[in-house]
Amino acid sequence: MTTGRPLIQAQGLVKRFGDFTAVDGIDVEVRAGEAFGFLGPNGAGKSSTMRMIGCTSPPSGGELRILGMDPVRDGPAIRARLGVCPQLDNLDPELTVRENLTTYARYFGIPRRVARARATELLDFVQLGDRADSKVEPLSGGMKRRLTIARALVNEPDIVLLDEPTTGLDPQARHLVWERLFRLKQQGVTLVLTTHYMDEAEQLCDRLVVMDGGRIVAEGSPRALIERHATREVVELRFAAESQEAFAGKLDALGERVEVLPDRILVYVPDGDAAVAEVAALGLHPANVLVRRGSLEDVFLHLTGRTLVD
Amino acid sequence: MVALVLPRLVDVSAASRRSASVTERNVAALRSVYWLLLISGFVEPLLYLLSIGVGVGALIGDLTLPSGAVVTYAAFVAPAMLASSAMTGALAETTFNFFGKMKYMKLYDGVIATPVQPFEIALGELAWAMLRGSAYSAAFLVVMVVMDLTAPARALAAFPAAVLVGFAFGALGMAISTFMRSWQDFDLMSSAQFILFLFSGTFVPAEAYPTVLRWLVEVTPLYRAVHLIRALTVDTGGWSWTLDVLYLLTVLAAGLLIAARRMGRLLYK
Numbered sequence: 022m023t024t025g026r027p028l029i030q031a032q033g034l035v036k037r038f039g040d041f042t043a044v045d046g047i048d049v050e051v052r053a054g055e056a057f058g059f060l061g062p063n064g065a066g067k068s069s070t071m072r073m074i075g076c077t078s079p080p081s082g083g084e085l086r087i088l089g090m091d092p093v094r095d096g097p098a099i100r101a102r103l104g105v106c107p108q109l110d111n112l113d114p115e116l117t118v119r120e121n122l123t124t125y126a127r128y129f130g131i132p133r134r135v136a137r138a139r140a141t142e143l144l145d146f147v148q149l150g151d152r153a154d155s156k157v158e159p160l161s162g163g164m165k166r167r168l169t170i171a172r173a174l175v176n177e178p179d180i181v182l183l184d185e186p187t188t189g190l191d192p193q194a195r196h197l198v199w200e201r202l203f204r205l206k207q208q209g210v211t212l213v214l215t216t217h218y219m220d221e222a223e224q225l226c227d228r229l230v231v232m233d234g235g236r237i238v239a240e241g242s243p244r245a246l247i248e249r250h251a252t253r254e255v256v257e258l259r260f261a262a263e264s265q266e267a268f269a270g271k272l273d274a275l276g277e278r279v280e281v282l283p284d285r286i287l288v289y290v291p292d293g294d295a296a297v298a299e300v301a302a303l304g305l306h307p308a309n310v311l312v313r314r315g316s317l318e319d320v321f322l323h324l325t326g327r328t329l330v331d
Numbered sequence: 332m333v334a335l336v337l338p339r340l341v342d343v344s345a346a347s348r349r350s351a352s353v354t355e356r357n358v359a360a361l362r363s364v365y366w367l368l369l370i371s372g373f374v375e376p377l378l379y380l381l382s383i384g385v386g387v388g389a390l391i392g393d394l395t396l397p398s399g400a401v402v403t404y405a406a407f408v409a410p411a412m413l414a415s416s417a418m419t420g421a422l423a424e425t426t427f428n429f430f431g432k433m434k435y436m437k438l439y440d441g442v443i444a445t446p447v448q449p450f451e452i453a454l455g456e457l458a459w460a461m462l463r464g465s466a467y468s469a470a471f472l473v474v475m476v477v478m479d480l481t482a483p484a485r486a487l488a489a490f491p492a493a494v495l496v497g498f499a500f501g502a503l504g505m506a507i508s509t510f511m512r513s514w515q516d517f518d519l520m521s522s523a524q525f526i527l528f529l530f531s532g533t534f535v536p537a538e539a540y541p542t543v544l545r546w547l548v549e550v551t552p553l554y555r556a557v558h559l560i561r562a563l564t565v566d567t568g569g570w571s572w573t574l575d576v577l578y579l580l581t582v583l584a585a586g587l588l589i590a591a592r593r594m595g596r597l598l599y600k
Contacts, residue, residue, distance in 0.1 A: 038600075077443050078600055097345075097446035105444040111437040115360040124359055127352040128445035130345070176445075 025053025028088055028180055028211055029074055035082035036069045043069040045235035046083060053179075056202075056212040058222045058229035060317075062325050065232040067215035068108055071184045074213065075105050088179065101129060104173035108184040108215075110165045112157045118168055119144065119153040122175050129176040136175070143171040147201060163194025170201065181205065183214040187221060199224055219317040233325040243317050250323055251315035252277050254293035258300065259285040259309035268305060275299055289315070346454075349447045353455025354462070372423065373467050376416035377474060383534060384408035397538060400567045409480040410489070410564045411533035413471050414556040417493045419524075420467045421501035424460035426520060430508045432456075433597070443598050450591035457501045457587065464497030465490075481564040489563040492576075496556040499579040502586025503552065509593035527553040532561075552582055 029051040036044040044066040051057045059067040072078035073085060076092040076099050085092055087099050113121050119140050126136035144150045147167035152160065160168065166186065173181055186202065187195040202225055206212055216222055222229055223243045231239040231246070239246055247253075256276070260268050269281045276290035290296040293312030300307065388404030395401050432438040439452055447455075472486040472493070481489070507520060531537075531553035537545050548554050559575035 072600070075444055077440075077598070097349075097448060100444060101446045103444070107440070107444070109437070111441040113356070113360070113438060113441070114436060115362070116356075120359050124352075124356045125441070125445065127355055128349065128442060128447045130348055130352070130446070172441075 030086045033083035037081040047237050056206050056227050058226035059215040061232035066235040102179045104178035104181040106169050106173040106183045110169050125172050126175045147171045163190045180211045223317050231324050238324045246320045247315050251319040252289040253291050256288040256293050256296045257311040258307040261308040349451040350455040354459045357459040372420050376412040380412045402565050406480045406565050409475050410561040411557045414560045416467045417464050417496040418500040420464035421460045421497040422504040425501045425504035426508050449594035453590045460501040461497050465494050468493035485564050495579050499582040502583045506586040506589040532557050
């Protein structure tokens, strides 16, 4: 999917707020038709990057071109072709669900008749047709999110920017949002999203970057990242004893990497079953053994650490 | 030449179209509760006119204006009530409502993600404030004509002046709102507004004040607005009101520019 022309190009992109550097010189290229993800813990600089791409936050340094234009000089022309779904819903509480779409369409200069038709179509798309004349306030979090996504599509954008599209939603709502985003992707819409849900990134993204502390620490397809920064399989061992620490030393030779957590030991290996057999051969008897595939979550935690960053 | 001028023209038409979309949003947001609020803005100056203009006026008798024109006290107070209601109507929309939309409803955070820019938001909100302010002014002028406090032709001339007053105060209010930190700050503004309302040659001619105080009063915006509308509705001759027009136009331009610039800073984080 990386054959399209580049729609977003950033080189050495920087965003500073006073003394604080939120984005510290990142290089990114997103091509037409791609679903591109920014992954990272809170405070990694994802949202700041998204706001710069959305042309509502001027870069503090570096080069940024969107749809071949300069975001500072050509802001209105670029924004006319973007759809933005921000992290916090900023729907218009004084308008109904339908009016939120028609009014937003007017900001883009879309004729009223077209706006009305599109609103009906989009409300069906996000399954809010029966709530069209309701106010925004009584809607659930998931409904508001879907309405915000519908609003981002009202100008038939070339690029849709989604900042943590499913954060705070229940599983049903998340799956509905994913399914709609997947459909957009199939229609050839370029998606750029931020997330800290690994399953979301694996499901939706063709390519992603992992950000930490304002920098990009890894880049590639989900599969490539797992191959490069994790292993094909992971063995999780839980020992009955108080401290897992005591057993860790004996496992070092077993895999590419051993990680000791308070409640279990993770061994990163190419072949899980073989590793389990070796554990038994060493005369160790863990209370609990789990063999699973390496995941993006392993990559994420390996690259950005396990410490809370809030 | 055409190639040079045309993009500019297109630019201006696109900008005004985008401003209009902001005004349109407010029309869509009109709800029944809001109508009550709208009506209160008209009733208030009318009550002042009846209680003070007519009521107190009966005790005071006629007044002689600096130009020599002799008018009843009600005719003296009426144009001032018109000017202050134009001010109040415009300020209500561009201070409380505007601040709420920007800071608490986060309305403009959504708008700036579209081609609409901060200056266009400011202009669109101001145009909306003026629709409201102008409706008050028109209604009040009708009352003045009915009560025989001015002539119909003068009322027609005073209408655009009242609209200008609203525009100027609207722009000023919007600029001030961008500096507000919380609702508490608005208490200060309400006090300032009330002081203006009392001392801008509204109930007492400014000529009655000591010289220094009089100068102070004469540079305040509401005084200029009252002066302008009084000149058009009841006074005779003189061109000093053209100064008022220039003054109000300057306030309008400065307010709008400051508001747009501050909004850009606050919104494009």
